[in-house]
Amino acid sequence: MATAVSEFEPWLIEKLRSLKTDEGVFGSYISGILEGEDSVDDKKDALEGILSEIVEKDIAQHVGEILEKWESCRPKEEAPKPTADVDAQLAKLLESQALATTTRREYTDEEKKIREAILSQYSQLSDNEEDQEHEEVADSSDLVKNTNVADVAAAARERREQARLEAQKKKEKDKEDREKQKQLKEEKKEKRKTQKGERKR
Structure with a gap:
């Protein structure tokens, strides 16, 4: 999990800065959701809920990017269990x-x-x-x-x-x-x- 966090967090901070929001508050909240044991659909719903308070459009696109980056940073043996x-x-x-x-x-x-x-x-x-x-x-x-x-x-x-x-x-x-x-x-x-x-x- 350490490698996933070390690669993902800097990217997420930049992403949240580009959306002109507080990366300290929202970054830890988003990371907490992604590290949780919920299904992908539940994580997607939660991320949409958070991003709807930050941005007004392209929410689904931003959620997709975050999930994609998170999956690419995760070690393969830690693949999400359905x-x-x-x-x-x-x-x-x-x-x-x-x-x-x-x-x-x-x-x-x-x-x-x-x-x-x-x-x-x-x-x-x-x-x-x-x-x-x-x-x-x-x-x-x-x-x-x-x-x-x-x-x-x-x-x-x-x-x-x-x-x-x-x-x-x-x-x-x-x-x-x-x-x-x-x-x-x-x-x-x-x-x-x-x-x-x-x-x-």
């Missing part, structure tokens, strides 16, 4: 893990009850059909009842019910995720406004 992206990456990682676990999860008690009810209903139906067949064809005891159709229908119903339950859960999770993202956006917006307000004081 702090804002860490939260987003962590959220994505947690979501992907949550999705992976839902595909491998155990049935809940409610789902087990539904499954058992469907299976018992169809086993009763096939038992009744077998009884009727035994009454009608008592002599042909070597014929076996084929329950494939009933089994396939039961499995299809179970899959549809399962898919419906999972779709409902996914819908609720998506809604929660959208609410969380909206809330995070609002909090970030409020934080920026508060920081701008404090800097102007």
Whole structure:
């Protein structure tokens, strides 16, 4: 950091003098912002706030020059870490893990009850059909009842019910995720406004 400061500070002093302002006050303030751990966007906002009190036009151009000079003076191993992206990456990682676990999860008690009810209903139906067949064809005891159709229908119903339950859960999770993202956006917006307000004081 020492090399960054030793190269950057003289340049910043000259820059602030060319803007006809007190380099002692504003120079240390600008350096403090640049050395902070905020994201590049937050630093840009803060610099725009300061420069708007010093100059009336070309604020974005001046901010760009200051950030560019600061980056060129920083040692390469001290490259800025994308702090804002860490939260987003962590959220994505947690979501992907949550999705992976839902595909491998155990049935809940409610789902087990539904499954058992469907299976018992169809086993009763096939038992009744077998009884009727035994009454009608008592002599042909070597014929076996084929329950494939009933089994396939039961499995299809179970899959549809399962898919419906999972779709409902996914819908609720998506809604929660959208609410969380909206809330995070609002909090970030409020934080920026508060920081701008404090800097102007």
